[in-house]
Amino acid sequence: MTTESLARYRAVDDWLALTPDGRVTVRTGKVDIGQRVTTALALIAAEELDVDYGIIDIDGVDTAVSLDEEHTSASNSVERSGQSIRLAAATARRHLLARAASALGVDPATLDVSDGIVRSATTNRSVTYWELMDGCGFGIEVDTAIAPKPAARYRQIGGTVVARDLAALVRGAAPFLHDMILTGMLHARLVRPPHHRARLAALDPAVEGRLEGGSLVRDGSFLAVVHSDEYTAVRLAARVATAAQWADNGGLDTRDIWQRLVTAPRISLPVREGDAVEEPVPPLDPPPDAAVTTLHLRLERPYVMHASIAPSAAMALFEDGALTIWTHSQGVHQIRQTLAEALGMDVAKLRLVQKRGAGCYGHNGADDAALDAAIVARALPGRPVMLKWSRGDEHAWEPYGPAMVIYVRASLDAEGRVIDWSHETFSDTHRTRPRPGHDASGPRRMLATHLVENPVAPFVPEPFLLAPLAGVHRNATPYYGFLRKRVVKHLVPGMALRTSTLRSLGAYANVMAIETMMDELARAAGIDALDFRLRHLDDARAHDVLRAAAERGHWGRAGTGEGAGRGRGLAFARYNGLKAYAAVVVDLEVDDAALVHLRRVTVAADAGQVVDRDGLALQIEGAAIQAASWTLCEQVTWDAGGVTSRDWESYPILRFDNAPAIEVVLIDRPDQPYLGPSECALGPTAAAIANAIRDATGLRLVRLPFTPDAIRAAALQ
Amino acid sequence: MGVARIGGSVRSGEAVLSGLSLCVNGSVYAIAADPATPLVYVLRNELGMTGTKFGCGLEQCGACAVLVDGASVLSCNVPAGQLAGRDIVTIEADGDSLLDAVGAAFVAAGAAQCGYCIPGMVIAVAGLLRADPRPGEEAIRAALQPHLCRCGTHARVLRAVHALSSDGGARP
Numbered sequence: 001m002t003t004e005s006l007a008r009y010r011a012v013d014d015w016l017a018l019t020p021d022g023r024v025t026v027r028t029g030k031v032d033i034g035q036r037v038t039t040a041l042a043l044i045a046a047e048e049l050d051v052d053y054g055i056i057d058i059d060g061v062d063t064a065v066s067l068d069e070e071h072t073s074a075s076n077s078v079e080r081s082g083q084s085i086r087l088a089a090a091t092a093r094r095h096l097l098a099r100a101a102s103a104l105g106v107d108p109a110t111l112d113v114s115d116g117i118v119r120s121a122t123t124n125r126s127v128t129y130w131e132l133m134d135g136c137g138f139g140i141e142v143d144t145a146i147a148p149k150p151a152a153r154y155r156q157i158g159g160t161v162v163a164r165d166l167a168a169l170v171r172g173a174a175p176f177l178h179d180m181i182l183t184g185m186l187h188a189r190l191v192r193p194p195h196h197r198a199r200l201a202a203l204d205p206a207v208e209g210r211l212e213g214g215s216l217v218r219d220g221s222f223l224a225v226v227h228s229d230e231y232t233a234v235r236l237a238a239r240v241a242t243a244a245q246w247a248d249n250g251g252l253d254t255r256d257i258w259q260r261l262v263t264a265p266r267i268s269l270p271v272r273e274g275d276a277v278e279e280p281v282p283p284l285d286p287p288p289d290a291a292v293t294t295l296h297l298r299l300e301r302p303y304v305m306h307a308s309i310a311p312s313a314a315m316a317l318f319e320d321g322a323l324t325i326w327t328h329s330q331g332v333h334q335i336r337q338t339l340a341e342a343l344g345m346d347v348a349k350l351r352l353v354q355k356r357g358a359g360c361y362g363h364n365g366a367d368d369a370a371l372d373a374a375i376v377a378r379a380l381p382g383r384p385v386m387l388k389w390s391r392g393d394e395h396a397w398e399p400y401g402p403a404m405v406i407y408v409r410a411s412l413d414a415e416g417r418v419i420d421w422s423h424e425t426f427s428d429t430h431r432t433r434p435r436p437g438h439d440a441s442g443p444r445r446m447l448a449t450h451l452v453e454n455p456v457a458p459f460v461p462e463p464f465l466l467a468p469l470a471g472v473h474r475n476a477t478p479y480y481g482f483l484r485k486r487v488v489k490h491l492v493p494g495m496a497l498r499t500s501t502l503r504s505l506g507a508y509a510n511v512m513a514i515e516t517m518m519d520e521l522a523r524a525a526g527i528d529a530l531d532f533r534l535r536h537l538d539d540a541r542a543h544d545v546l547r548a549a550a551e552r553g554h555w556g557r558a559g560t561g562e563g564a565g566r567g568r569g570l571a572f573a574r575y576n577g578l579k580a581y582a583a584v585v586v587d588l589e590v591d592d593a594a595l596v597h598l599r600r601v602t603v604a605a606d607a608g609q610v611v612d613r614d615g616l617a618l619q620i621e622g623a624a625i626q627a628a629s630w631t632l633c634e635q636v637t638w639d640a641g642g643v644t645s646r647d648w649e650s651y652p653i654l655r656f657d658n659a660p661a662i663e664v665v666l667i668d669r670p671d672q673p674y675l676g677p678s679e680c681a682l683g684p685t686a687a688a689i690a691n692a693i694r695d696a697t698g699l700r701l702v703r704l705p706f707t708p709d710a711i712r713a714a715a716l717q
Numbered sequence: 718m719g720v721a722r723i724g725g726s727v728r729s730g731e732a733v734l735s736g737l738s739l740c741v742n743g744s745v746y747a748i749a750a751d752p753a754t755p756l757v758y759v760l761r762n763e764l765g766m767t768g769t770k771f772g773c774g775l776e777q778c779g780a781c782a783v784l785v786d787g788a789s790v791l792s793c794n795v796p797a798g799q800l801a802g803r804d805i806v807t808i809e810a811d812g813d814s815l816l817d818a819v820g821a822a823f824v825a826a827g828a829a830q831c832g833y834c835i836p837g838m839v840i841a842v843a844g845l846l847r848a849d850p851r852p853g854e855e856a857i858r859a860a861l862q863p864h865l866c867r868c869g870t871h872a873r874v875l876r877a878v879h880a881l882s883s884d885g886g887a888r889p
């Protein structure tokens with residue numbers, strides 16, 4: 001199986017190098033953002049080459065030298081980069097064995113490799129990979145038809161390794177972008193408008209005399225302060241903010257977002273087999289005659305933040321007409337073109353170097369911070385500028401995961417079979433990542449491009465059709481074999497707040513709607529929720545994860561039930577309809593103050609072949625916690641004057657007092673393709689929580705998040 | 718984009734000492750920063766100890782925790798000048814057997830994803846174990862309550878602390 005990346009980078013040398021120090025360098029366009037992709041890629045290369053995992057180095061991503069593999073996202077890193085590296089390494093190994101055979105004067109079939117030492121069984125002579133290469137490159141193309149090592153012979157993959165850099169990370173010795181220091185570096189902080197519609201009306205000129213030796217960079221309504229001392233820059237930003245007057249331009253739209261989503265102008269498309277199609281939306285027919293029960297559900301999700309623990313940052317240096325930007329962006333090649341357009345520069349004059357950032361979980365402020373830093377650095381040629389967003393900037397200005405409304409209607413026949421299903425999803429765009437395109441479509445997706453003196457036109461999203469990349473209708477099509485399915489996506493552009501890609505995109509809410517409806521249908525049919533799902537699934541892998549989660553999560557055992565305050569819930573999804581499978585069982589308690597206490601989360605997942613077992617489990621644990629946090633705690637709030645979720649008190653996320661015990665059961669599928677694991681557990685965890693609350697209290701909650709207020713409100717209805 | 722630069726020149730970072738000195742990881746440093754500067758900036762920028770992270774500057778996330786006289790303290794709001802004469806220990810501290818033990822337990826539990834929040838948590842756990850070598854579940858969660866992790870590493874962190882607590886091998 002070949003990959004898109006291999007079609008572009010055909011040479012073994014594009015992917016691998018044996019370095020003279022007896023190590024191996026692996027090149028990838030993927031960046032490690034805490035999802036341990038580099039650990040998995042190193043394992044794959046080590047396994048295929050028969051060298052130790054510990055001698056693999058992964059190159060940093062730099063537009064001057066690295067491969068362009070598009071964004072590190074959508075759980076596709078190991079699928080794409082991993083498969084490419086695997087084929088390149090297998091080709092390299094065969095090449096090395098052929099060379100060894102002629103160097104040793106033996107038949108290649110008699111050769112054996114371990115730790116990069118090639119031995120001949122017949123002569124007892126040996127030679128190392130590095131002696132064979134002697135500092136030269138391979139000079140051959142990757143054989144995309146080569147048979148890689150069969151899983152049965154794996155010695156490293158699927159085992160447990162210590163993640164790359166883990167020890168250094170734990171002791172603060174792994175440098176982040178935020179820790180970079182360059183000689184002569186200046187610190188910059190932004191003075192942002194109160195909200196994205198406001199523009200700078202006046203700046204009290206007296207403030208210019210109170211900059212303590214620092215300076216102010218202004219372009220239209222883009223305003224930054226710069227100082228050699230970081231904390232002084234922080235103080236100056238506060239001072240300049242008090243000297244700025246902003247024209248409100250009508251303020252933010254404060255009308256009920258969920259009402260707006262279902263009433264505002266929109267683009268509506270039917271979804272078939274996962275893809276949206278350019279056809280009229282079929283009408284919602286009355287339930288079929290055989291229907292004995294028809295249920296309706298309306299789910300509402302608020303805007304949700306990425307909420308990275310580190311505010312976004314970038315370093316930029318403008319020198320001799322060329323700009324270098326150090327960034328924690330997920331897609332340095334993509335954003336390079338956009339930045340060149342936004343800055344009116346020749347793309348050849350722009351170099352982006354990827355540096356370690358905190359987890360970002362999608363398109364957060366990283367790219368915008370890179371542009372911010374570039375604008376400031378251009379005003380201060382020759383001086384490196386480290387620009388960091390404040391916590392308030394991050395909370396108020398990152399592009400959020402969009403608010404959504406989902407309607408589901410489903411009908412059961414007398415045998416308890418789902419015979420009719422309608423799912424309609426309303427959402428603003430999930431796809432605002434800057435990517436090159438016509439008509440400044442990249443710059444339009446950025447932030448500062450709208451604030452500067454000569455702004456770009458507003459960004460107008462277009463519906464994306466194909467399933468694997470879809471946002472709004474990701475996972476809107478139930479994986480179950482229902483007789484009749486009607487799925488409709490409604491893209492509702494121009495809602496109150498700017499939005500983009502947040503981990504799992506539309507899948508979180510779509511899965512939640514499907515799986516809460518499945519719970520209600522099972523109850524209505526009087527069938528156990530596990531059984532009910534199994535009856536509607538004809539995929540053995542789906543059955544396996546459901547059964548595994550049910551077994552380890554004690555599904556069907558006593559101890560829960562309506563009114564008792566303790567509940568257990570189950571949910572399932574296959575991410576994107578074609579990626580990893582996850583089934584989740586949640587145990588929780590709802591106390592007298594309507595607080596939900598998570599006790600235990602059991603996730604069974606099938607992500608194809610397991611490479612880095614511990615890393616995979618950790619990704620899934622993290623997804624479960626993040627989904628729990630979205631579901632129980634999170635909601636972006638705003639008023640006409642701007643976003644009011646500006647710190648961790650006004651936008652709380654889950655803390656240790658409510659961290660559940662988590663068990664992850666991994667179903668390994670050796671010789672099956674890798675399926676990205678990072679998102680699969682989000683929707684099912686959320687739905688399992690909702691279903692467990694239903695079990696504990698009898699309440700079907702449909703407006704996120706499930707705070708005590710929301711639970712009390714539901715109880716009163 | 719036409720960019721205008723307004724205002725004075727940028728001061729170069731000449732080191733004029735402020736008269737403040739701080740004891741960090743067993744060494745005494747003469748400090749140039751204004752004593753009103755929060756400790757986190759002094760550690761990171763002046764002493765180059767970037768293991769202490771900045772996450773919010775609001776004492777809400779825990780990324781900036783350091784030990785002051787053995788107890789975990791958030792360093793993003795406390796003026797450095799207030800810590801003169803106190804014993805400050807950061808995540809970088811060499812040969813600190815308690816920090817070494819906590820760090821090793823985190824590695825054994827695989828307790829980091831992006832890792833940005835983790836040094837602060839290691840500090841918090843060291844502070845906890847120093848006061849109580851065998852903390853119970855409630856005490857562990859209370860000590861970690863000021864600490865946020867967006868990657869969702871909580872269960873691993875708890876596992877690491879339980880391992881330390883039950884084998885008692887983390888005594889200073």
Ligand code: FES
Nearest residue numbers: 772773778779793
């Ligand atoms: S940076 Fe100090 S608590 Fe967040």
Ligand code: FES
Nearest residue numbers: 831832866867868
């Ligand atoms: S490991 Fe990423 S924030 Fe905690």
